[in-house]
Amino acid sequence: MMKQIIHHFNNSKNILLAAHVDPDGDSVGSLTALGLSLESLGKKITLYSESAIPAVYRFLPASDRIVRTINGLNGCDVAVILDCSNIDRVGKAASTIKQIPEIINIDHHTTNTNFGTIQLIDTWACATAEIVYRIIKNIGVRITKAIATSIYTGILTDTGSFRFSNTNESAFAICKEMVEYGVDPSYVAEHVYGPFSLGRLKLLNRALDSLEISATGKLSIMTLTRDVFEKTNTHPEDTDGFLNYARNIKDIKVAALIQHQLNGNRTEEPVSENCYHVSLRSDGTVDVAAIASAFGGGGHRNAAGFSTELTISEIKSKLLKLAETI
Numbered sequence: 001m002m003k004q005i006i007h008h009f010n011n012s013k014n015i016l017l018a019a020h021v022d023p024d025g026d027s028v029g030s031l032t033a034l035g036l037s038l039e040s041l042g043k044k045i046t047l048y049s050e051s052a053i054p055a056v057y058r059f060l061p062a063s064d065r066i067v068r069t070i071n072g073l074n075g076c077d078v079a080v081i082l083d084c085s086n087i088d089r090v091g092k093a094a095s096t097i098k099q100i101p102e103i104i105n106i107d108h109h110t111t112n113t114n115f116g117t118i119q120l121i122d123t124w125a126c127a128t129a130e131i132v133y134r135i136i137k138n139i140g141v142r143i144t145k146a147i148a149t150s151i152y153t154g155i156l157t158d159t160g161s162f163r164f165s166n167t168n169e170s171a172f173a174i175c176k177e178m179v180e181y182g183v184d185p186s187y188v189a190e191h192v193y194g195p196f197s198l199g200r201l202k203l204l205n206r207a208l209d210s211l212e213i214s215a216t217g218k219l220s221i222m223t224l225t226r227d228v229f230e231k232t233n234t235h236p237e238d239t240d241g242f243l244n245y246a247r248n249i250k251d252i253k254v255a256a257l258i259q260h261q262l263n264g265n266r267t268e269e270p271v272s273e274n275c276y277h278v279s280l281r282s283d284g285t286v287d288v289a290a291i292a293s294a295f296g297g298g299g300h301r302n303a304a305g306f307s308t309e310l311t312i313s314e315i316k317s318k319l320l321k322l323a324e325t326i
């Protein structure tokens with residue numbers, strides 16, 4: 001697979017790279033790392049993300065070159081889909097992208113559907129950025145500080161700063177190497193985890209206030225509706241990390257956060273009036289990717305999610321029913 005991918009990259013001229021909607025650090029980092037690498041080989045690149053890039057990742061090199069719309073195929077001969085368990089995760093452009101002759105699927109989700117013409121899926125990789133690193137090494141790109149910062153950020157954020165169960169030996173080995181290429185860990189941490197708005201703290205307050213625990217004591221549910229985001233002047237991306245508090249409560253096995261699905265950029269109309277995004281985290285004993293899949297979503301064993309048009313009370317009662325079996 002690696003050989004085939006390198007062959008396609010070498011023979012292509014015009015490459016579209018896409019991240020998933022509501023991108024996280026791994027998605028953005030993989031996008032900019034691979035994009036800049038392919039550009040250094042003389043390829044024309046388009047970096048695509050339907051959602052606005054969360055403010056905390058805008059320090060990433062080339063993140064200002066990520067476009068939110070594409071008009072037709074523009075002569076792209078290869079598409080690279082990063083960190084997406086299915087192609088529809090790229091958002092509305094999926095139907096256009098599907099027409100690109102070669103679609104390379106690079107991912108580490110257990111729920112990946114094997115879409116595309118070539119797949120490089122490694123569910124043991126700590127992040128998609130780890131797989132991107134291997135490609136870059138194999139293709140012989142010179143790793144610049146900009147590329148290194150992108151890879152480092154992808155691994156740092158997807159491993160929860162080397163705390164989650166996907167933290168493997170390569171997470172440390174690759175990040176060490178990236179530091180040798182000039183990455184400044186404190187600079188990255190300042191941006192990723194650095195100062196945040198008062199509104200975000202108030203949003204956390206509201207999220208914690210909404211916390212409910214199932215009768216079994218094993219499931220926690222937090223709920224954030226659109227009006228709360230409006231009142232605190234915050235964005236969906238501001239909820240990043242909230243679930244860690246709920247998951248760390250003693251005896252909790254699964255933590256859920258139900259939030260109104262809003263487009264990343266709050267100046268836009270909501271995706272749909274009554275669409276919710278549900279994020280799930282597990283303590284390691286429950287496979288939340290399986291739960292998310294049952295609702296049409298996906299993810300990893302310990303971190304997964306789905307979007308739904310069920311009402312809040314329907315979502316809660318389904319989750320509570322599930323809680324009786326965990």
Ligand code: 5GP
Binds near residue numbers: 111280
């Ligand atoms: P979060 O819910 O925190 O956004 O995402 C947790 C994990 O689940 C991430 O790895 C993310 O890619 C995956 N995930 C979240 N929502 C969805 C979804 O609607 N569909 C799929 N396939 N994966 C999702």
Ligand code: MN
Binds near residue numbers: 026027108127128158
């Ligand atoms: Mn990832």
